[in-house]
Amino acid sequence: MDFDLNEEQRMLKDSVDRLIADKYDFEQRKAYLKGENGYSTDIWSQFAELGLLALPFAEADGGFGGGPVETMIVMESFGRGLVVEPYFATVVLSGGLLRHAASAAQRATFVPMIAGGEKIFAFAHGERLARYNLAHVETKATKDGDGYVLNGEKSLVLNGDSADFLIVSARVSGATRDRSGIGLFLIDAKAPGVTRRGYSNQDATRSAEVSFADVKVEAAHVLGQPGDAIDAIERVTDEAIAALCAEAVGGMAESHRQTVEYLKTRKQFGVTIGSFQALQHRAVEMFVMVEQARSITMYATMMAAEIDARERARAMSAAKVQIGKSVRFVGQQSVQLHGGVGVTYELAVGHYFKRNTMIDMMYGDGDHHLTRLSNMGGLIAA
Amino acid sequence: MDFDLNEEQRMLKDSVDRLIADKYDFEQRKAYLKGENGYSTDIWSQFAELGLLALPFAEADGGFGGGPVETMIVMESFGRGLVVEPYFATVVLSGGLLRHAASAAQRATFVPMIAGGEKIFAFAHGERLARYNLAHVETKATKDGDGYVLNGEKSLVLNGDSADFLIVSARVSGATRDRSGIGLFLIDAKAPGVTRRGYSNQDATRSAEVSFADVKVEAAHVLGQPGDAIDAIERVTDEAIAALCAEAVGGMAESHRQTVEYLKTRKQFGVTIGSFQALQHRAVEMFVMVEQARSITMYATMMAAEIDARERARAMSAAKVQIGKSVRFVGQQSVQLHGGVGVTYELAVGHYFKRNTMIDMMYGDGDHHLTRLSNMGGLIAA
């Protein structure tokens, strides 16, 4: 049991934090949002240079062999910076699928594209009525010679508009919510039959609605054994949840810091508003919420590598419950304690609030996971 | 729409409030608790003299024809005084059963006994596994000539130890939780075959476990048509809930008043603790909770006379939800703001806290009723 970072982790943290501090303040970020795909390709290159894009991949695949702790370090820093580059879609989600579902040959082809910052990947999985059920796949994959043909609609595909490659989940057999019968297919996003409609999200990230009409997938681009993909999808989703929790903690901590700073400087009735005990206690309650969120994120990070899917799922649900509670309280109170200016677009606290609200809603909000956790028997055995 | 009391109601309120103020302070109450049955027969006589024991009965039956508003006035005052006399068991519950289920002849016999303060009545209904299901009746009533014979066990019978008469619910047909098949039987509490074991409750009221072994009920003491009693039981329970809400409001308001008073007098760090803004805001939040409880109690009072059982049930569930929330917050914070002394037996706030906790748990706590209300579709139609 050791909560201190080791030497490499400390160096990683220092370099990411420095990049965010130097290159990603609130004003700089505004410029990045105006980039062609809603983010900065220059920053993306710097992520590549720092090795962040290679971080979670095995050394054999050209990566740095980082684990959940390393991802936590990066994502927490990204949370502070409100980073909009497609790290989560490309490295965490798509990279995770390559790590857990792709063959060595496939990894040899695609991992370097990610690690080098050359290509953007997106995971096209969600569908209109799926809500938070990961097995809800209606999109069909039909055998076609050695390969497959895809038909269907995917929704809310994060960075699906700017992606060069899409990893698509599609059903080779079974009914819409069957756990078995799902496959993963890697396609060129500009392949014939792919239609994409991109749009902005509330938090300044971008997504796309993507449809597939007789899209061909060559045999070499089928990831794993079609039909068995649900395990990899769940595993990657659990890793993704741990990563998002870390991002939320970074955002909350910064939002809280700025709010406390405001309490110390803003004057009303002739005194700083931070001298009012009711506001002091509110700031403390926010602090407790941030620290509890940080703690459960460490738990989720520790459990992200757990092999037993059920134990891992319990931990991720627990994390989402706490994060959901914390982001609502911290986000709402950051705005409230700022008063009128807290509701304006010009202030960062509103943007942390929005981003963290979206994180809460991803993969199911806190209450969804509370029900899920309680149906799994909770965390403590009777 | 008129929230002002009319002349008679104002007089009723004045006289009850005066009685409680003069005869029922915290020290006087301690003496009453030492009475033979845990209450004061002298106070009971004064209730009779004031007409409180005749209040809800029709004038034709020798009562004053009071309705839910009159009961609310009395119970709110009793709540402030932490009254332990068996008004609720005798007048509200048993009296209600006489009003809604008894024949004119039965009322002519028994109402005067209550109204005159001569006899104590109790409603023997709850059973070990009933929890909050009013149709859970295992106790059997078997036809025996013109009358019936009772066998079974009743639990948590409020004032069952000191009652002269018991109104017993028993099943004449059907399975344990069937709504039909339940009858009401009035018996002498000292009848052969009745065994009672009395005990104190957390809030200084008293209850009894009562068992029936071949207890004979004469035909004249069967209330209504055996088998149909559930409607009357539900109606009386709904009236009882409205009455308990009013009692809780009285207790909360007084507990809040004493707490605010304490904040104004108690000094710490050289100033009154009421000067701390965090405690001021807490006191305000308590106040809002009390007023919201008062409002929903008025709603429950208004709806207690509603004939449509489903609409009435919705209102009572709504009231229990709000009362449950309010009593927890107000009770806990009354203790918290008093600090150490709040946890001592010598202070009244702890006793309000205990009584109101018991009210919350009677007929189902707030969460029980939240589920019930939501299963009935809530208060607002889609």
Place this chain on the structure above:
Amino acid sequence: MDLSFTPEENAFRDEVRTFFKENLPQDIRDKLVSGLHPSKDDLVRWTRILNKKGWAVPHWPVQYGGAGWTPVQQYIFLEEQMLAPSPQMLAFGTSMVGPVIYTFGNEEQKKKYLPAIANLDTWWSQGFSEPGAGSDLAGLKTTARKDGDFYIVNGQKTWTTLGQHGDMIFTLVRTDPAAKKQQGISFLLIDMKTSGITVRPIQTIDGGFEVNEVFFDDVRVPAENLVGEENKGWDYAKFLLGNERVGIARVGASKERIRRLKQLAAEERDGDTPLIENPRFREKLAAIEVELKALEMTQLRVVAAERNREKGKPDPASSILKIKGSEIQQAITELALEVAGPYVAPFRAESEDHGWNEPPAGPEWASPFAPTYFNYRKVSIYGGSNEIQKNIIAKAILGL
């Protein structure tokens, strides 16, 4: 004590409901049901329909166009307005500056301004808040220096809601810089087309533009635009702020939102299952419904006590309405997120004409939900933050 509505009151409710059903333009109703904002044109159209009926300013004294209703009737009207749902009258004219003018203004001002308010010929804005003042309203710095028959106004106002449409703005300005904080303030009416006025929109976190900054740079205002006496403006402002009682809880609006959410939750599916069948969701709704019912009764208590209360003196209980009303409104917007689920994410700018340029991602109704959740954080801030309301109750009611 009779806690039900009288037959007359119920008949009145029916009359109002029927009128709304028959006269509220369907396009306006649809927009409000969808959680979108009515446009300026919508408000003008609807106000004129009501004004023709004599219901545009029902709470005003009869001689100025009021309907002569009891407080309970006014409450019923307001409730039905929210339930319809119809736009609410522009409060800056009808509930704020209007009552100030007919109470403290001179005859000329009454004649000039009141009918134009009732018919929404003049769009009024509010110029009270200033940057840096916040809840400490009396800390205002905008000055008005007398210069012959004019005041020369310099300074800045902020949080001017819908100021972009404003014809006139009522302001608090400092006319005596030497006086103590609450003194030396005057209540001045200013034509927004006067030169020297700049309106700059403030974007809010939901992406919308409903509030503005208003800058005054040597703005010449005719002295006849002063309401009442010079340096007595703070009294008029207190009167104005104390006026807003009954509507503040927005019980009817919250009812309408809950009804709408239940409807959507019955339609929206999770796979094959309608969302409304999720017991936890239903219980969260029911919990809000209970709070709202209690608040409705609290509000009725305040309304019923109106006749026993000294005119113009604010009821401290209105602070409860503000606190609980805002908490409930915010809780509903939070629950709406759950109905939309993952479809809270896509952002669609609500453009001037309330149409969108691109087809929706997911259900169209979901689009305003996240912006409304973000935007509604304001309801516990404006009009005196909930913290300020608690200070008021602590002092005025609890004596702490």
Place this chain on the structure above:
Amino acid sequence: MDLSFTPEENAFRDEVRTFFKENLPQDIRDKLVSGLHPSKDDLVRWTRILNKKGWAVPHWPVQYGGAGWTPVQQYIFLEEQMLAPSPQMLAFGTSMVGPVIYTFGNEEQKKKYLPAIANLDTWWSQGFSEPGAGSDLAGLKTTARKDGDFYIVNGQKTWTTLGQHGDMIFTLVRTDPAAKKQQGISFLLIDMKTSGITVRPIQTIDGGFEVNEVFFDDVRVPAENLVGEENKGWDYAKFLLGNERVGIARVGASKERIRRLKQLAAEERDGDTPLIENPRFREKLAAIEVELKALEMTQLRVVAAERNREKGKPDPASSILKIKGSEIQQAITELALEVAGPYVAPFRAESEDHGWNEPPAGPEWASPFAPTYFNYRKVSIYGGSNEIQKNIIAKAILGL
């Protein structure tokens, strides 16, 4: 960063768990599972078993009987103690006066008192709080006037937990009435059998008698019972209060209570249905479990940071442990009410020998639930109320 226990730490946990399993008397364990209080005899018996093993005061320095464990080992031991569940060592001796004596006491005091604490030969009580002081501990009024080789003590202490069993009491007394508040206070050890001492029980709202008032009326205390220097007592008290960190969250105890509630909810039926099948109840439990898991991690973070922290300097993060720990403990007692349902009502006095005179109404296990709910309101009050904890965090961590 390695967030899992090392194999050595896991082996240590197994060793402790096995020892508890084999050596904790079953009657004591049963009593604690039922939510009843261990008697004095129970505590003495169990302490002596542990002391024989060398585990009665494991956190003390090795030369005074400590086990030489790492902070993580100490944490594991504490956690297993709560999970067993076993009584916790009497804190007044082992965690309060013991560390003060071995840190600030003289050799004679160490020799005289420390072994007797470890073996619970001496039952220590705490004499800090006074009526009227509350969270303002330094406002104490009890005086100790020097008279030759004695101090003459006069005054009153209160909230003396289990003082009815006390052999000795450690007190803060004012030795210099002229000095400023925190100065002029001394740390004095007093034999409770000295004449002039009266112990009067305070009944708590649950009906129990676990706290006392202690009156001192010209009590003659040998001067050798002064710890450290005269008038430096406040420093020792701060040291003492800062010592209690790791155990304060009571994570293990809360885990054990949840386990117990789940077990009971699986047994207790509503008609034919076990209570645990009520989804709302399960979700409320799960919500507490999540909070508790987060708190456990927070606690481990504090434990792990122990080695980087200056000895004896309290970690402000321990205030989080106090706040969340007490909230969770209270939430569990509230949920217990729901398990008992209507059977929270019957009151049964918990007599000295933990037997009852009459048969229960309803399930026997339900009897302590309501009293515990009432009694546990204390956990957000004592040891510095949660409001005081928030003041501390605001100042020490947030700089407000």
